[in-house]
Amino acid sequence: MNPLSQLIEAALFAAARPVTVEELASLDPDASVADARAALDQLRETYDFNQHAVEIVELAGGYQILTRPQFAAALERAQLHIRTPKLTAAALETMSVIAYRQPVGRAEIEEIRGVSAGGVLRTLQERGLIEVVGRSEGMGRPLLYGTTMHFLEMLGLTDLTDLPQAEELTIALQPPKLLESDDDDAEASVPAES
Amino acid sequence: MNPLSQLIEAALFAAARPVTVEELASLDPDASVADARAALDQLRETYDFNQHAVEIVELAGGYQILTRPQFAAALERAQLHIRTPKLTAAALETMSVIAYRQPVGRAEIEEIRGVSAGGVLRTLQERGLIEVVGRSEGMGRPLLYGTTMHFLEMLGLTDLTDLPQAEELTIALQPPKLLESDDDDAEASVPAES
Amino acid sequence: MTDTIQAAAPAVPGEGGGGFVVRLDGFSGPLDLLLHLLREQQLEIADIAIATIADQFLKTIDTLGLNEAADYLEMASRLLRLKIQMLLPRHGDEEGWEDPRAELVRRLLEYQQVKEIAVWMEQGIERRAARFGRGYLPPAPEVPQLPVTFEMLELLQAVERVIGGIITPVLHRVVPRPLNVEAATARIEALLRDRPRISWLDSLGANPTLTDVLSTLLALLEMARRGVVRIVQPAPFAPIVIARESTQPTH
Numbered sequence: 273m274n275p276l277s278q279l280i281e282a283a284l285f286a287a288a289r290p291v292t293v294e295e296l297a298s299l300d301p302d303a304s305v306a307d308a309r310a311a312l313d314q315l316r317e318t319y320d321f322n323q324h325a326v327e328i329v330e331l332a333g334g335y336q337i338l339t340r341p342q343f344a345a346a347l348e349r350a351q352l353h354i355r356t357p358k359l360t361a362a363a364l365e366t367m368s369v370i371a372y373r374q375p376v377g378r379a380e381i382e383e384i385r386g387v388s389a390g391g392v393l394r395t396l397q398e399r400g401l402i403e404v405v406g407r408s409e410g411m412g413r414p415l416l417y418g419t420t421m422h423f424l425e426m427l428g429l430t431d432l433t434d435l436p437q438a439e440e441l442t443i444a445l446q447p448p449k450l451l452e453s454d455d456d457d458a459e460a461s462v463p464a465e466s
Numbered sequence: 467m468n469p470l471s472q473l474i475e476a477a478l479f480a481a482a483r484p485v486t487v488e489e490l491a492s493l494d495p496d497a498s499v500a501d502a503r504a505a506l507d508q509l510r511e512t513y514d515f516n517q518h519a520v521e522i523v524e525l526a527g528g529y530q531i532l533t534r535p536q537f538a539a540a541l542e543r544a545q546l547h548i549r550t551p552k553l554t555a556a557a558l559e560t561m562s563v564i565a566y567r568q569p570v571g572r573a574e575i576e577e578i579r580g581v582s583a584g585g586v587l588r589t590l591q592e593r594g595l596i597e598v599v600g601r602s603e604g605m606g607r608p609l610l611y612g613t614t615m616h617f618l619e620m621l622g623l624t625d626l627t628d629l630p631q632a633e634e635l636t637i638a639l640q641p642p643k644l645l646e647s648d649d650d651d652a653e654a655s656v657p658a659e660s
Numbered sequence: 661m662t663d664t665i666q667a668a669a670p671a672v673p674g675e676g677g678g679g680f681v682v683r684l685d686g687f688s689g690p691l692d693l694l695l696h697l698l699r700e701q702q703l704e705i706a707d708i709a710i711a712t713i714a715d716q717f718l719k720t721i722d723t724l725g726l727n728e729a730a731d732y733l734e735m736a737s738r739l740l741r742l743k744i745q746m747l748l749p750r751h752g753d754e755e756g757w758e759d760p761r762a763e764l765v766r767r768l769l770e771y772q773q774v775k776e777i778a779v780w781m782e783q784g785i786e787r788r789a790a791r792f793g794r795g796y797l798p799p800a801p802e803v804p805q806l807p808v809t810f811e812m813l814e815l816l817q818a819v820e821r822v823i824g825g826i827i828t829p830v831l832h833r834v835v836p837r838p839l840n841v842e843a844a845t846a847r848i849e850a851l852l853r854d855r856p857r858i859s860w861l862d863s864l865g866a867n868p869t870l871t872d873v874l875s876t877l878l879a880l881l882e883m884a885r886r887g888v889v890r891i892v893q894p895a896p897f898a899p900i901v902i903a904r905e906s907t908q909p910t911h
Contacts, residue, residue: 273517282519282537286792287546299540322516323467325476336796343476350477350493364818372819379588384822386609388597412588427812436816482794523791530793538790547795553785555688558778566777578770581689581731621781622788630780 273318276303276311281337284315290334359399366392367401367419371435375405375416393417401426467512470497470505475531478509484528484619526618527625550593560586561595561617565629569599569610587611595620686724690735691771693720698768705768708761710746714739738764839871844879848902852889857903 273281279299284291297308312335316328329338339347359367366389369381381389396402405418424431467475473493478485491502506529510522523532533541541547553561560583563575575583590596591611599612618625687693697716698705717739726732745760847865851858864876880902883889890903 273519278517278519279537279540282533282541282792283544283546285520285531286533286541286795288548288795289546290796291546295544295546299544318516322512323472325467325472326479337479337794339476339480343473343480346473346493347476347480350489359814361818361821364814365822368815368819368822371815378592382591382598382609386598386601388591388599388614390591390594390597390614411585412592414588414592427815436819479794532791532793535787535790538792541792547792550789553782555692555778558781559688559774562774562777562781565781578767578774579689580691580735580767580771620788621784622791623784630777 274311274314276300276307277315277318280308280311281315284328284335284337287336290332290336292334296335360392362387362392363395367396367423370396370402370417371419371423371432374418376418377408377410377414377416379414381417468505468508470494470501471509471512474502474505475509478522478529478531482530484526484530484615486528490529523622524624525622526615530619554586556581556586557590561590561613564590564596564611565613565617565626568612570612571602571604571608571610573608575611687726690717690732691768692775693717693726693732694735695768695772695775705765705772708765708768710739710742710761714743839875839878841875841879841882844872844875845883848876848879848883848889852902852904857901860900860902863902 276299280296283296283299293305293308293312296312297303297305300307303311312328318324319327325339325343326337327340329336331338362385365385366381369384370376373380373384378389378393381393393402397404400420400422402417402423403420404415406416407413408416419432424434427434429435470493474490477490477493487499487502487506490506491497491499494501497505506522512518513521519537520531520533522529525532556579559579560575563578564570567574567578572583572587575587587596591598594614594616596611596617597614598609600610601607602610613626623629687696694713694717695705697713697720698708701709701712701716703709703713714736718736720726721729721732721736742760742764844863848858848863851862863880864872868876880889880891884891887905890905891900892903893900
């Protein structure tokens, strides 16, 4: 491969979006748009001739490297980026914390569950069950999560007030607060009315 | 390229994260791990022989396609990629302590660094470099931190054993212990004991 | 090794820079500053001259405006304590004399090592950052194509598991709360009007608060003292029974 084709391959691979031929030309101060187009064609031919699993696709006014369609089925089967449909216990627990405490930050979720929540949060976000609803004012302005409409749909709820209320649960899953009234005390110190 | 190499190229490309050789083998029900390893080698040779701008790198227990370092300057200039902010000295030091002492609690990190660590821990957690790995049995059951897969990826390490070992450091890496009073002078003035 | 210290430390501003405030993140902590000072004085960590370094430390945090940061203040007081300890006469022979500097020396060596690893990590990150992974990631697969299976029951079970793991909140505000013994007495009397005997749990009423429990207990003890009720426990660990004292009228 010639140097410009190499540069273009590196750029198309690393770029987070489709890249225009003008942008590709600007990678090398000595290259014209025509040079870039020729180098791009050479790269395309290399991919085709050597039967690479990727190809160059024109998309949204620019170019991108994408896997060829014939590998889609195998990749889906391998589930390298698609997750299994069944929610894990960790996901359910994290979702229950978010449902009752929203808007809630990752640190608080981890504090409650005692384990890291990063992967689970990503999964739930990808599944459209939770979303970022804002940022906390705290140190580092952490993201705050809440449940989505899709979450309600999955559970067949009209809105969040349909969730079982505090008094229906063994112990109220309530936001942390100062215990003040008599009722709070009862919940905290008298286990049950037996 | 043979079909398994193609499949592996498609998978490595689609996953955009390190993929283990076992995962790669599972792409084809008839392929063994040894087959996958051979196909991976063939792919690596194709990239090298045809002077592609990308190569196969062993990382965080798996394999990933990355651009070769010589294109870094041109890609930085073009600004097509997503930038990640640099870590502060405090973040790097905190990460160092966690990497070697994991699982480790906040108190121990603060003791070693001589400063409070709350903000830095949250930053590192949000960037996915550390995670809560459990709780200590001690008073208040403090959270224990460890490094993540992303930590390995970010440093370009295969696993934690790639961290510099005691004898490679100017000062010997010592397990936490109290100095015996008799040995104080010896240990203090002779930097390396191992 | 020593280069790494220099790299992380900013230049100390000149003498008498009153009002000069340096970014707090210039040094990553008091140990960092201490290492910087030792290097400036060209002193070995092991031979640390506490008196000199303590004065230097105090002067520097004052100059840099760090003397309001708790971590630096704590180190300053530690150094001053060490300085005094070093001045104390060593009685007896050298045997058994513990060098007060040992702990600080150990911490400095350990911290220096942390800095060395931090530099190694920074270089590793830089090397790795010169390689780029695939930048464009296709949008996450649409959710509808993967019907998620979970039910309310599962969610509720998850809630229960989470609750089980929650550490009881430790925030309490102590509020003076008058006990209502009168009301408790009235409630017990009302109950005993209908039935000759009631159980302790009956006497508490529905959904008792902690105050109710205490009020009821005091009311019962008072009533027993007055001979209005008799409190019996038929067998060890059996439920406590509160009986109307037959000879007395209830009111």
